[in-house]
Amino acid sequence: MTDNTLLEVEDITVEYVTQGHRFAAISGVTLDIAEGETVGLVGESGCGKSTTARAIIQLPTPTAGKVRFEGQELTELSHAEMRPIRQRLQIIFQDPVSSLNPRRRVKDIIAEPLFISGMKDKAEIDRKVREVLNAVGMDPDITMDRRPHQFSGGQCQRICIARALIMEPKLIVCDEPVSALDVSVQAQILNLLEDMKERYGLTLLFISHDLAVVKNISDRVAVMYLGKFCELADSARIYEAPAHPYTAGLMATFPEIGDKVTNSGPALTGEIPSPLNPPSGCRFRTRCPQAEEKCAAEEPEFREIEPGHLVACHFPLVGE
Amino acid sequence: MADNQSTKPPLLEVNNLYTHFDTPRGIAHAVDGVSFTLERGRTLGIVGESGSGKSVLSRTIIDILAKDGSVLYDGEILFEGRDLRSLPEKEMREIRGREIAMVFQDPMSSLNPVKKIGKQITEVLTKRLGMTKKAANLRAAELIDSVGIPDAEQQLGRFPMHLSGGMRQRVAIAIAMACEPKLLIADEPTTALDVTIQAQILDLLREQQRERNMSVILITHNLGIVSGYTDDVAVMYAGQIVERCATDELVSHPRMPYTEALMNSAPALADPPHTRLNAIPGLPPNLLNVPDGCRFNARCPYVQENCKTEMPTLTADANSDHSFACWHPLQNEMANGGASA
Numbered sequence: 262m263t264d265n266t267l268l269e270v271e272d273i274t275v276e277y278v279t280q281g282h283r284f285a286a287i288s289g290v291t292l293d294i295a296e297g298e299t300v301g302l303v304g305e306s307g308c309g310k311s312t313t314a315r316a317i318i319q320l321p322t323p324t325a326g327k328v329r330f331e332g333q334e335l336t337e338l339s340h341a342e343m344r345p346i347r348q349r350l351q352i353i354f355q356d357p358v359s360s361l362n363p364r365r366r367v368k369d370i371i372a373e374p375l376f377i378s379g380m381k382d383k384a385e386i387d388r389k390v391r392e393v394l395n396a397v398g399m400d401p402d403i404t405m406d407r408r409p410h411q412f413s414g415g416q417c418q419r420i421c422i423a424r425a426l427i428m429e430p431k432l433i434v435c436d437e438p439v440s441a442l443d444v445s446v447q448a449q450i451l452n453l454l455e456d457m458k459e460r461y462g463l464t465l466l467f468i469s470h471d472l473a474v475v476k477n478i479s480d481r482v483a484v485m486y487l488g489k490f491c492e493l494a495d496s497a498r499i500y501e502a503p504a505h506p507y508t509a510g511l512m513a514t515f516p517e518i519g520d521k522v523t524n525s526g527p528a529l530t531g532e533i534p535s536p537l538n539p540p541s542g543c544r545f546r547t548r549c550p551q552a553e554e555k556c557a558a559e560e561p562e563f564r565e566i567e568p569g570h571l572v573a574c575h576f577p578l579v580g581e
Numbered sequence: 582m583a584d585n586q587s588t589k590p591p592l593l594e595v596n597n598l599y600t601h602f603d604t605p606r607g608i609a610h611a612v613d614g615v616s617f618t619l620e621r622g623r624t625l626g627i628v629g630e631s632g633s634g635k636s637v638l639s640r641t642i643i644d645i646l647a648k649d650g651s652v653l654y655d656g657e658i659l660f661e662g663r664d665l666r667s668l669p670e671k672e673m674r675e676i677r678g679r680e681i682a683m684v685f686q687d688p689m690s691s692l693n694p695v696k697k698i699g700k701q702i703t704e705v706l707t708k709r710l711g712m713t714k715k716a717a718n719l720r721a722a723e724l725i726d727s728v729g730i731p732d733a734e735q736q737l738g739r740f741p742m743h744l745s746g747g748m749r750q751r752v753a754i755a756i757a758m759a760c761e762p763k764l765l766i767a768d769e770p771t772t773a774l775d776v777t778i779q780a781q782i783l784d785l786l787r788e789q790q791r792e793r794n795m796s797v798i799l800i801t802h803n804l805g806i807v808s809g810y811t812d813d814v815a816v817m818y819a820g821q822i823v824e825r826c827a828t829d830e831l832v833s834h835p836r837m838p839y840t841e842a843l844m845n846s847a848p849a850l851a852d853p854p855h856t857r858l859n860a861i862p863g864l865p866p867n868l869l870n871v872p873d874g875c876r877f878n879a880r881c882p883y884v885q886e887n888c889k890t891e892m893p894t895l896t897a898d899a900n901s902d903h904s905f906a907c908w909h910p911l912q913n914e915m916a917n918g919g920a921s922a
Contacts, residue, residue: 305775306746413864443630443802448846448860455855470775477848477856496854514780516805518844519832529777532745 267464268294268317268432273326275309275316284537286312287488289563290326294432299458299465301479301496303472303511307533309488310468314434317466318350319343331431348378351425355437357417361409367394368405371424378428393423396460397453415446422453426461435467439474451478472515476500481569484508487544488536490563494570504566504577507545543575551576590662592796593619593642593764598656600634600641607869608653611637613820615656616895619764624790624797626811626828628804630843632865633817635800639766642798643677660764679709682757684786686769688749692741698725698752699737705759724755729785747778751785758789765790768800783810804844808832816840819866819876822895826903836903836910839877875908883909 274288287309294300302310316323319335328335330350335343354360361370371390380386391401397419409417418438425433435454439447451474458465469475475482476496483493484505492505503509513528531548534540540547546556555575563573566580600612612634619625629635637646644665646652658665660681665673685691693701699721706717718737725733728751741749750770757765767786771779787810790797799811807814807828814831816824816839824837835841845859863880866872872879878888888908895906 305777415864444804444843445630445846445861446864448848448858449862451848452858452860455857472776473848473850476850476854477852477858479854500850511776512850514777515850516776516779516783516803516809517850518804518808518847520805520809528780530781532747532778533775 265296266293267296267298267331268292268466269327269329270294270313270317271327271329273313273316273323273328275312275321276324279537282537285324285488286536287316287485290316290490291563292483292490292493294464294466296431296464297458297462298481299467299479301475301482302466302468302485303470303475303482304485305470305533307487307536308485309536310470310485311436312488313485314352314436314466314468318347318352318434345378348374348428349431350434351428351430351432352434352436353418353421353425353438355440357414357421357438357441358409360421361417363409366406366408367420370409370420371427374424374428389427390423393426396426396457397423398449399423413446415442415449418442418450419453422450422457426457429461430463432464432466435465437469438467440469440471447474454478472500472511473517484511487533487539489544490571490573491545492570492572492574493563494572498570502579504570504572504579505545505574506549506551506578509578510548510550543573590659591618592621592661594657594659595642596657596659598638598641598658599654600637600646601653603651603653604869609868610820610871611868612641613871615817615820615822617815617822617825619796619798621763621796622790622794623813624787624799624811626807626814627798627800627817628802628807628814628843629817630802630865632819632868634820634868635817636768638817639683639768639798639800643681643683643766644673645677678705678762679760680762681764681766682760682762684750684753684757684765684767684770686772688746688753688773689741691753692749694741696740697737698739698741698744701752702737702756702759705756709760720759721755724759725752728752728755728758728789729781730755745778746774747782750774750782754782754785754789758793761793762795764796764798766798766800769802770799771806772801772803779806786810804832804847816843819871820868821876821906823877823907824905825895826901826905830901830903834903834911836898836905837877837907838881838883838909838911841911842880842882875906883911885909 270290270292273290275286276283277286290313304310317328322336368390371393372386375386394401394404399419439450442450457463467478479496482496482499484491486507492499492508503512510529529548534547542558543556543561546552561573561575563571565571566577596616598612598615602609602611615638627635640646642658654666702721702724703717706712706720707714721737722733725736730736730748730751771782774782801807811828814828815822818839824840842861846861848858861880866876874889874891875893878884893906893908895904897904
C-alpha cells in the first residue's frame with residue numbers, strides 16, 4: 262500500500278439471492294489501484310467483472326469487504342454522503358446509445374452532472390460543456406443542440422466520455438466501453454481514452470472480454486473466473502508468461518490475424534459452471550487440462566509467485 | 582440433378598448483385614454491385630464493419646428480406662446454375678433450409694423459446710424430409726450428439742432457456758445440418774459468445790464442413806476469425822466488395838488500403854501495452870448518400886484526385902486470383918515472382 266494508492270478494494274464479496282438460493286457473484290476480490298494507473302479486468306461473461314466494477318462505485322454496496330477511495334471508506338457511507346464522492350468516481354458503459362437519454366440534447370446530457378452538483382452559472386456551464394466536447398474530438402457548435410440518435414455508436418461513446426469527464430473525476434470505471442463498436446472506431450476510442458488519461462490525470466479500471474484490447478490499454482491486468490481473481494500481473498508480463506492455465510487457455514483461443522488454427526481442437530473444452538453451485542477446490546478445475554486431485558480438494562490461495570505477479574493455482578505454469 | 586457432369590457450374594455464383602432499400606429518407610445502397618463465386622467444399626469469409634452490407638448480402642442470397650416491395654434487387658444469384666432470383670417462392674422454399682441453411686448471430690432469438698429442442702429439430706425432419714416421427718426422433722438425437730451436446734436424449738426434452746449461449750448455438754447448427762445442406766451461411770455465429778466457446782463453435786463448424794463437404798459462407802467483423810477459419814475472403818466496404826483473394830494472401834499482402842487499415846487498427850496481442858493504435862479516421866459513408874469515386878476515399882491515407890471522381894472496379898491482378906478495387910493499390914513485393922498460395 263504505497264502513498265499514491267487511489268483505490269483499495271479489500272476482500273469484497275457480492276451476494277445475490279435467486280430462487281431462494283444465496284450465491285456469491287464475486288468473492289474475496291482484493292485489488293489496489295495506484296493513481297494514474299490503468300488496471301484491466303478480463304474474463305468471460307458471468308465471471309463477475311461488471312459486478313466488481315459496480316461494487317466499487319457502491320451500486321450496490323458489497324455484501325462484505327472494504328472499498329477505500331482516496332483513503333475514505335465507501336461501504337459505510339449513506340447515499341447522501343456518497344453523492345459528492347461520485348463526482349470523482351465516474352463510470353462509462355458498454356452500450357453508449359442506451360446510456361444516453363434519447364429525448365435530451367447533447368449539451369443537457371453533458372451538463373446534467375453540473376446541475377446535480379449545484380452549479381448555476383449558465384455561462385460557466387456552457388464553457389465547460391464546450392471544453393469537454395472539444396477534448397473528446399467533437400465540434401461543440403455542431404453537436405450541442407443535437408440528440409443522441411443523430412450520432413453513430415462511436416460518437417455516442419465520445420459523448421458518454423465527455424459526460425464522465427465534466428466533473429473532473431479521479432477514477433473512471435470503463436465497463437466494456439468498446440465492445441459494441443467496430444474495430445476502426447474501437448481504435449479511435451482507445452486512443453481517446455489514453456489521451457484523456459494524460460490530459461485529465463485519470464486512473465482507469467478497464468473491463469473487457471477482449472484480451473488484446475485489455476493488453477493495449479492496461480498497466481496491470483487481472484483475470485477473473487467464476488467470481489474470483491485467478492491471476493494478476495503487469496500487462497506485458499502476464500501475456501508473455503501466463504501462470505494460470507485459464508489465462509493461458511484464453512490466450513490460445515483468442516483469434517488473431519495471421520493465426521492458422523490447428524486441428525488439435527480448442528484449448529479449453531467445456532463451459533463455465535454455474536455460480537450457484539461452483540466446483541469444490543479450484544473453480545477452474547472442471548475445465549483445466551492439468552487438474553489433479555489436490556485441485557478438487559483444496560482451494561488454491563491467491564498468492565504472489567514473483568514480485569507483483571499473483572496467481573491462484575496449485576500448479577502455476579511459471580515462477581515459484 | 583440436371584447438372585452436366587463434365588462442366589459442373591460452381592455451387593454459388595453471384596453476379597453484379599444489387600440490394601437497395603427504399604426508405605422514407607431515400608434509397609439505401611446496402612449491396613451495390615457484388616460479384617463472387619463459391620466452389621464446393623470451400624469456406625468463404627465475408628468481412629466488414631457494421632453497415633458494410635455483409636448481412637444484407639447473405640439475406641438476399643436466401644431471400645428472406647421484406648417482401649413488401651421496399652427492397653429493390655438487380656443481378657443474378659446462380660446456385661448450381663439456377664438463378665435463385667427468378668425462382669417462384671414455392672421452389673425457393675425447397676432450397677431455403679434444405680440446400681442452403683443459415684445460422685444467425687443470436688441463438689436465443691433464432692430458436693423458438695416455447696418449443697422443446699427436440700421438437701424444433703424433428704419438425705425440420707418430418708416436414709422437409711418426410712421422415713416418420715420415430716425416425717426423426719432417432720435422427721435428432723444423432724444430430725444433437727454430432728454437434729457435441731452431451732446426454733443427447735435428455736437434451737431433446739429441454740427448452741432453449743435451459744441451455745447456455747454456446748449450447749443454443751450448437752442446437753441452431755444441428756437444425757441447420759438436419760437437411761444436409763450444400764451451403765451453410767453463418768452470419769456472425771460466434772459474436773454473442775465468449776472467446777473459449779467461440780473457438781469450440783468455429784471448430785465444430787469446420788468439422789461439419791469437412792465431414793459433409795459442405796460450402797460455408799462465414800460472415801464476421803473479426804479478421805482473426807477469417808484468418809483462422811476460411812479458405813478465401815471478401816472484404817466489404819459500404820456495400821461493395823473491395824478486395825477478394827485467398828485468405829493467406831490477404832493476410833500477408835493486402836492490396837486495398839482499407840484492408841490494411843482494418844488490420845492495423847485492431848490491437849495485437851504481440852504489441853507492448855500502450856501501443857498507439859492506427860485508428861481509421863472518420864466514419865463509413867452514409868448508404869443513403871454514397872460518395873462519388875472510391876467509397877473509401879475520404880478516409881484513405883493514399884487518396885489522389887481520381888479517387889474522388891472515378892469509381893474503381895474490382896479487378897484481378899495480373900496472373901493471380903487476387904482482386905481489389907483501388908486506383909492506387911499497395912505494392913505487392915511478390916507480384917513479379919507470380920507466386921500464389
